[in-house]
Amino acid sequence: MINLELYRVFYVTALEKSFSKAAIKLFITQPSVSHAIKQLEEKLELQLFIRTSKGVSVTKEGETLFKYIEQAFTFIDSAERKISEIKNLNRGEVTIGGSDSTCKHYLLPHIKTFQECFPDIQIKLQHGSTPSIIEKLTSGIIDFGIVHLPVDHKQIQVTEFLNINSTFVVGEKYKELTKNENTLEELLKYPIISFSEKSSSRKFLNLLFQKQGLNVKPDIEVGSVDLLIECAKIGMGVAFVTKELVTKELKNCLLFEIKLNEKIEKRKIGLVTKKELPLSIAANQFFQHLLTK
Structure with a gap:
């Protein structure tokens, strides 16, 4: 494996056509440039530059190498720009x-x-x-x-x-449940609407009833909040919902909140x-x- 820095020195020198100008651009001494080029030539067993009165010119072999090296450093420059854009949140x-x-x-x-x-x-x-x-x-x-x-x-x-807050809501059909406080046991007399068994909401509902020594088996299981809300609105049963998600329906009297005789703890x-x-x-x-x- 050849040190990438040797190729960088070759690349810049070929662009500048001068050891001294390449040294300035690379922030190294001119002897360091000469030494790097000599090392690369020895590794490749090829002459890469010819000295001229104006500086240096690339040999035919050097031109072939330059075509590939140019692509490589172009990709490297592009990668660095992309990384800079990512760092600055421009992409x-x-x-x-x-x-x-x-x-x-x-x-x-x-x-x-x-x-x-x-x-x-x-x-x-x-x-x-x-x-x-x-x-x-x-x-x-x-x-x-x-x-x-x-x-x-x-x-x-x-x-x-x-x-977030959880609550039970009903549509017009079961509105009488909202007149007085209810127990969880009383709610079991009505169809329960909830999410499927694997959902976190359902697990929270199960635990809520289990703490009272009760077992809840929802009559209707749904997979989305929108469907749950619609089922409650048309009177299919008592829905267990996140209160923040039905504020509009409660305000417009499309749903009605059931009062419980106990407080439901907040969910996170x-x-x-x-x-x-x-x-x-x-x-x-x-x-x-x-x-x-």
């Missing part, structure tokens, strides 16, 4: 994982303000439940994820992001990253943007 890419609801309600507003500041950073989204987001993170498909907590995984670092949404794996400059910038907004 870059961030891939984030989350569920439809977390992306829509907690992520998109921040993406909008971030891209106003850094329009050349491309944001990509990967859909999935909390378990699938963790899998995508550990396999390197995404830079970080936004998930419902708790998350317990030895490869995952969790940063708390938001606190967190940002998850892979331990011991630093984020890229662009990803870290967006990560910090989320935490400061």
